[in-house]
Amino acid sequence: MADRPLIAPSILSADFARLGEEIAAIARPGETRADWVHVDVMDAHFVPNLTLGLPVVQSLIKSTDVPLDCHLMIDDPDRWAIGYAEAGAYNVTVHVEAANDPVMLAKNLRAAGAKAGLSIKPGTPLEPHVDTLKHYDTLLVMSVEPGFGGQSFMPDVLEKVRTARRLVDTGHLKLVVEIDGGINAETIEQAAEAGVDCFVAGSAVYGADDPGRAVAALREQAARSRRD
Numbered sequence: 570m571a572d573r574p575l576i577a578p579s580i581l582s583a584d585f586a587r588l589g590e591e592i593a594a595i596a597r598p599g600e601t602r603a604d605w606v607h608v609d610v611m612d613a614h615f616v617p618n619l620t621l622g623l624p625v626v627q628s629l630i631k632s633t634d635v636p637l638d639c640h641l642m643i644d645d646p647d648r649w650a651i652g653y654a655e656a657g658a659y660n661v662t663v664h665v666e667a668a669n670d671p672v673m674l675a676k677n678l679r680a681a682g683a684k685a686g687l688s689i690k691p692g693t694p695l696e697p698h699v700d701t702l703k704h705y706d707t708l709l710v711m712s713v714e715p716g717f718g719g720q721s722f723m724p725d726v727l728e729k730v731r732t733a734r735r736l737v738d739t740g741h742l743k744l745v746v747e748i749d750g751g752i753n754a755e756t757i758e759q760a761a762e763a764g765v766d767c768f769v770a771g772s773a774v775y776g777a778d779d780p781g782r783a784v785a786a787l788r789e790q791a792a793r794s795r796r797d
């Protein structure tokens with residue numbers, strides 16, 4: 570398990586006209602600093618929303634030293650994901666429902682210098698992919714249907730988190746278990762109890778008056794609730 574809970578604010582809930590400042594607000598040294606910046610790339614095909622792509626990510630990488638956690642909600646990630654790794658993204662996550670050969674893609678992402686992540690939608694079972702988990706650095710369990718921020722947390726997915734936690738702990742895998750969707754002061758405790766390492770939070774961070782303080786508060790709450 571990660572030494573301390575990781576908090577990854579999702580810039581989907583930030584002001585896109587002031588992205589640099591919004592990231593700077595969670596990048597100052599100290600407890601208010603985010604561990605990763607979560608970047609939701611959406612193509613209006615895999616999900617019914619359109620956000621940003623590689624040129625914006627390239628600019629963000631130049632503008633911050635907080636590692637970028639790129640979550641690709643796009644069709645054909647086998648073709649597009651590598652560009653994010655080559656641009657210097659810290660972690661590149663693709664959807665198991667979208668990739669043709671997610672294991673090969675993970676190998677290519679690692680060869681390009683990035684961590685490789687696999688994401689699963691709420692309705693996608695984990696079991697068929699258990700044997701492949703050793704090929705990934707992160708497992709992003711979606712706790713809302715991907716596409717939009719501000720949705721309600723789906724507690725049913727916690728069973729998948731518990732399974733993933735057990736597999737990581739018993740198999741000594743170096744896999745960060747990440748959760749995304751509806752994480753806030755009310756829901757983070759159950760996610761932490763289930764064994765999540767990294768918490769993506771959009772509206773709970775960027776909807777707060779002080780995003781940095783929200784990061785610190787979420788991390789503290791998760792730390793109190795995690796099982797060690």
Ligand SMILES: O=C(CO)[C@@H](O)[C@H](O)COP(=O)(O)O
Pocket residue numbers: 579581582607609640713714715716717718719720749750751752769770771772773
């Ligand atoms: O990937 C997604 C949505 O598809 C998420 O990253 C959301 O952006 C999280 O936002 P909140 O649910 O925390 O508001």
